[in-house]
Amino acid sequence: MGIADQTLVKKINQKLILNEILKNSPISRAKLSEVTGLNKSTISSQVSTLIQENFIFEIGEGQSSGGRRPVMLVFNKNAGYSIGIDIGVDYINGVLTDLEGNIVLDKFQNSLNFSSDNIKDSLFKIIKDFIDCMPQSPYGLVGIGISVPGLVDREQRIVFMPNLKWNIPDLKVLIQDAFNVPVFVENEANAGAYGEKVFGSTKHFNNIIYVSINVGIGIGIIINNELYRGINGFSGEMGHMTIDFNGLKCSCGNRGCWELYASEKALLNSLQKNEKQLSFEEIDELVHQNDVEVLNSLQNFGFYIGIGLTSILNTFDAQAIVLRNSIVESNPIVLKSIKNAVSSRISTQIDNNYELVPSSLGKNAAALGTSSIVIEHFLDIVTT
The missing domain is CATH 3.30.420.40 (ATPase, nucleotide binding domain)
Known part of the structure; x- marks a missing residue:
């Protein structure tokens, strides 16, 4: 084997070891050898390199299964x-x-x-x-x-x-x-x-759809643990899918786009009081006061979100849909309305085989x- 080939193999082994430490820290050298299939001398050499490069460090001894107690390794997050x-x-x-x-x-x-x-x-x-x-x-x-x-x-x-x-x-x-x-x-x-996949409550799922509901609506698509961007990088512009063929005119040139009915902007416009839009805090306060107009608007907001989500579920058959919107996250009435709208339209084969959850990371x-x-x-x- 040439020098270049040896260097490549060492780098591949180093990456494999570091990934295992990242996923399963703290972990011993013996356990690394067991889960990676690499021999003990390779593990010892690569661990020494990673310690020298400040990517990992030793934190003391772990539990023994017989014999000497193993020294545990952790990733240096700092x-x-x-x-x-x-x-x-x-x-x-x-x-x-x-x-x-x-x-x-x-x-x-x-x-x-x-x-x-x-x-x-x-x-x-x-x-x-x-x-x-x-x-x-x-x-x-x-x-x-x-x-x-x-x-x-x-x-x-x-x-x-x-x-x-x-x-x-x-x-x-x-x-x-x-x-x-x-x-x-x-x-x-x-x-x-990507944030929800790596750090959020859906990190154990392979296929998720992230729906961002703000002034407009965009979706992020994770398929087989990979972010799907499309050929040009423009995937996920589903805020502009048509849900009403004779609907309102959209700035994109289409009519009846989903985000004209289900975006945060659409909700706030529907709650305009004396030419002044309500703030999120004012909406929450009116919800606590059981304001009928606000409660009806929130249910309508959830209904239209659910209409679009039905098409998304039928298209992607995802394990989970994550909703990122402050109003959805703070008002259970909206999530209930969304789930009712989807459940009444989705096929029985798909219903109950997915999770529909608010973002666990919120604005971050x-x-x-x-x-x-x-x-x-x-x-x-x-x-x-």
């Missing part, structure tokens, strides 16, 4: 840090995480008037604040992930954002040049789906998703 930022239509939400995705610091900023200039200034300030607060570590900042509510192509260029007025197609290059770390740009629903889903993409890339390149 070897580096990642930044994940979710840019919404009217907000920026950012997280600084360790290499296991634990949030070290988070920042949220509301804004109703993003322009190309102030979005750049806001982003740079949040990133600089995170870097200033980042603990010392062997690898420092390993990358930055950004999610946006629009079309992102396979080169991570922002192609189109229907609900935002700013235009920075090369956001990836702009941030990469400024901070000199790898940068990843992803569609918001895709990032949220997309930011954590982009952070996890950064972490995965970092761990991949250091073992290849």
Whole structure:
């Protein structure tokens, strides 16, 4: 075997060992040999390398099954840090995480008037604040992930954002040049789906659909544990599937689009009082007061969400659908209305064979998703 082949084999073995430690930490060298099938000398050599490179460390002795007590190994989650930022239509939400995705610091900023200039200034300030607060570590900042509510192509260029007025197609290059770390740009629903798959309550499922309900509606699709982006990177634009052929005119040029009836914007418009939209806090307060108009609007909101979800379930036959929306997450009446609408329309073969759940990560889903993409890339390149 040539030197190049030997190096490749060593890297493959190192990646295999690190992945096992990530999944099953704390773990002994003997157990690593057993689960990977690698011999003890290979395990010993690779573990030594990973310790020297600050990716793992020993934490003392574990339980013995006979003979000497084994020394346990754990992943060094503080070897580096990642930044994940979710840019919404009217907000920026950012997280600084360790290499296991634990949030070290988070920042949220509301804004109703993003322009190309102030979005750049806001982003740079949040990133600089995170870097200033980042603990010392062997690898420092390993990358930055950004999610946006629009079309992102396979080169991570922002192609189109229907609900935002700013235009920075090369956001990836702009941030990469400024901070000199790898940068990843992803569609918001895709990032949220990835976050839920890696860190959320559906991480044990292989096939999930993540539905992001904001000003518009987007979906992220996980098939066989992989994020499905489509040929051009534009999959998941199901907010523009038709649910009423003679319906309202949409900005996309179609009529009767799902998001015209089931988006957060549609709900807030239906609850407009004296030309003033209600806030989420006001809606919650009116729900507690059993306000009939608000309760009916919420049930109607759930009904229309359920109409679209029925088509999605019939198309993808997913194990779980995750709903990301603050109103759905805080008002059980909406989730009940959604489930009733789906159950009354879905085939008996599919009904009861899937889970329909609110997001377990809430507003941090997309930011954590982009952070996890950064972490995965970092761990991949250091073992290849």
